[in-house]
Amino acid sequence: MKVRLGGYNIDTKTIRELAGDRYADMTPEIISASYARISRDPRDVGLLRDEARKDVEKARKSNRAIVFGLGHSSIAEHAVFNFDVMGISRLAVESVEHFRLASFTEKSQRYIRLGRDFVVPEEISKAGMKRDFKGLMRELSDAYQIVYESIRALGAEDETAKEDARYLMPLATTAQFGMTVNARELEYMISRLASHPLAELREFASRLYGVAGRIAPSLVKYPDPTEYFKAVPSVRNEIREIAGNKKSSPGGDGPSAILVDVTPDPDTRLAAALIFASTDMGHSESMRRAAKIGKRRRTDLIASTMKTMKPHDSVWREFENVRLLYEVIVSSSCFAQLKRHRMATIITQDYLPSLGISIPDSVRKAGQVGLLREVASTSGRVYRKISSRVEKARDYALLNAHRRRVLFEINLRELYHFSRLRSDIHAQWEIRQLSDMMCDLAAEMIPSGSILLCGKDSFDQRKKDLFG
Template sequence: MSKVILAGYNVDAEVLADIVKSAEGDWDLTPETLSAAYARISRDARPVDELRQIARADVAKTRRQNERIVFGLGHHSVAEHAVFNFDLINISRLAIEYLESHRLASYTEKSQRYIRLDSDFLIPEEWQQAGLKDELKAFILYCFERYEVVLEKLKFNGIDEKLAGEDARYMLPLAAFGQLGMTLNARSLEYMILRLAASPLKESREIASKLLEAARPIAPSLLRYMDPTPYHTERFEDTHNTLNRLMSHHPVPVPVPAPVPVPAPAPYEVALLDFTTDGDSRILAALAQHFIGGSFSKVQDWIDAIGDEGRLQLFNAITGKMSIHDAVPREFEHGIMTFEVIMSAAAFAQFKRHRMTSITWNPYDPDLGLTVPKAITDAGLQDELLLINNKATKLANKMGMKHPATPYVWTNAHRRRVLITLNLREMYHMSRLREDESAQWDIRQLVGQMSELARQVFPICAGFLGGKDQFPK
């Protein structure tokens, strides 16, 4: 008969510290014992709970075993059984972008939409070294002052306080502090520390040091290789220098293939660059192959032969009993799309959380203009945002537009180009969440345009894209 044993679960570190303090004997509480016990499963026939007991009995031996298995034999997945929770407090919005670019972790972040913000912010060391500390501080304080003014004026115009705060935050810079809770395993933590340690931002490098300082005493056998190599520290500069050299010989930019000719509605620039051209038949064939058998190409030929009406009947059979809480089947992952999107920092802060997509991005670019909330325009307050932009641009020019620490002055309204590749299954998840009536307007409109383009190229299988509130329709 099968047996299921709860082997461990998250407990607050302060509770654990109190237990150890009040307990008799020498307690060495570490998740390394779970990693070591599970590492032995493949070569030791004893029950897993007994292996855990053995690992707990001699932590020093357990750590030596982990080092040999994880780093000596290269079985790094063993480290994934050790999990950490971190509180990250007083981290700039810019550094949070660096941090949350790591896919294999869980984040819950302080929302600038729901919380009225105090004037808490970072003066980066890079700006102090450049002799611009006072100018940057004055600019940030000005942004917070105008944030309060705009917030109150929007409320005076009858806008709900939460919605007013949601739009007033477009005045705030990326130097504003945030906070988050983060959960990740030791393998992901090691890689995160390495990447942050190689960051051009001093703030990110300090976060790397503090993460290591907090975690290494708990699990020293699982955290070892975190010193950046030249691959991590010099790759960007090498690439930049090579591109400059190539451009000197080829001054005319290489033509970029035209996007798929599907119109992108204003005011957002959303272009569908590429997609699975036979996406509907490919997805439906993948679903049908389980029942029909034989090669995929044979089944896809049959799917093509049954026509649109037959394909629609099959799609309806698959999705007919689906509720808003159900994910579409995994076979929908065989339909792929690549978008280029110009989005605000406010929208990107939400979009980056879709970590099952492939997202790469350019720096914030003042030449792309600003995303100005309609409520601010309707209230005649757009000049407030434009004045902040002028001040930010002047400061950025003093610091140097290409300096890694310059983006601290850009606001939630500033924009960047983002390249996104995702499958249709993830598009459904994104659409349900971000097109719902409760979603923030900026990302709701952006994802709505992505969904419209998806429906044009996957007319059958993308038919149910839309927010949760639209699902019954």
């Protein structure tokens, strides 16, 4: 066996320093080109890479032929980029982090005290609403500072004050994030965002292409908006017309969750998957055995996979055979965290001011619910005004406290991972409440499969209760 390092990502400054005059030739296309030839050329991949390095244009030609000509698209996944992104709104970040095959690390509004940095969207300036919008932004950041100070005055930690005062901040607040993405996903991201109704996202797509199209033209080849993606808003309107629409009634002031659907007979399905993988029986026979052994032995069978488990271990892949579909209502603050779970299928509605706002306990204790409601109401007025002129840009005026409905589909294996992080004591309060609700609902329907569904902090105790 031989394992050799073929390449790895290093920062651009170092590449520039090392490459000198050859900087323009530095491209991850070399890696893709050499791997692309592995399937048809018996020579050592190191030699294939040397060839690609010697003649970059030839390597590009080969990439184009293999990735786009033959449709062997996964070749483009071997080229990876890191992007520093600054000065983009939180609202736009939601659409960027929609892409599941990329990695993100974002400035946390939980750990950083916010100032007056926000985006003024092109649509709002063009609609002559800049003054209203900036007035709202000023009002919100003043209110944020007041609420932050009031929570601190109660003796709360700085982190709690920042974590909860941010519920008053708008979705136009600027963010900063690092993104690592391969060329295949990047091309898809660019094309989709270039077709987006918001100018900010179209600009983002164009900036991404400005960089990636220069460095890896053979792998990011179709960056243009498409009629298919551009049609999405009008198709949604058609769907609304066909289905009709009904005003939503306000929820409470915290998160809520309903378990809409779950794999039928989930414990048996899970036990059957474990039997299937551990024996020579087909799936039907495994189902019959799983049903026949009864509830207690099914629980023992499932529990046996967890005997040596530690809080950071994931449950076995067989748990993925059980799927759960939740309908949840969460604030934008909570959604910012929820959307980061890339193994889930997340379908969102628009933010609906009629769903009310989420109210942190500390804001209540600090006597600032009135101020939160007041700024939410101003934000609602500006939202409606923007909506009447340029509907697509209205969400910039909403707060982190505003809410939306989300369909969240997740398999049981990923729900374990989710609960470890989000039902844990270190998790932010709203997503912790949500995670606890989701786990309780799962436990009702999947009593055996959910035996160790809990946060990292309660794992040891739960395991002790289970195994002694």
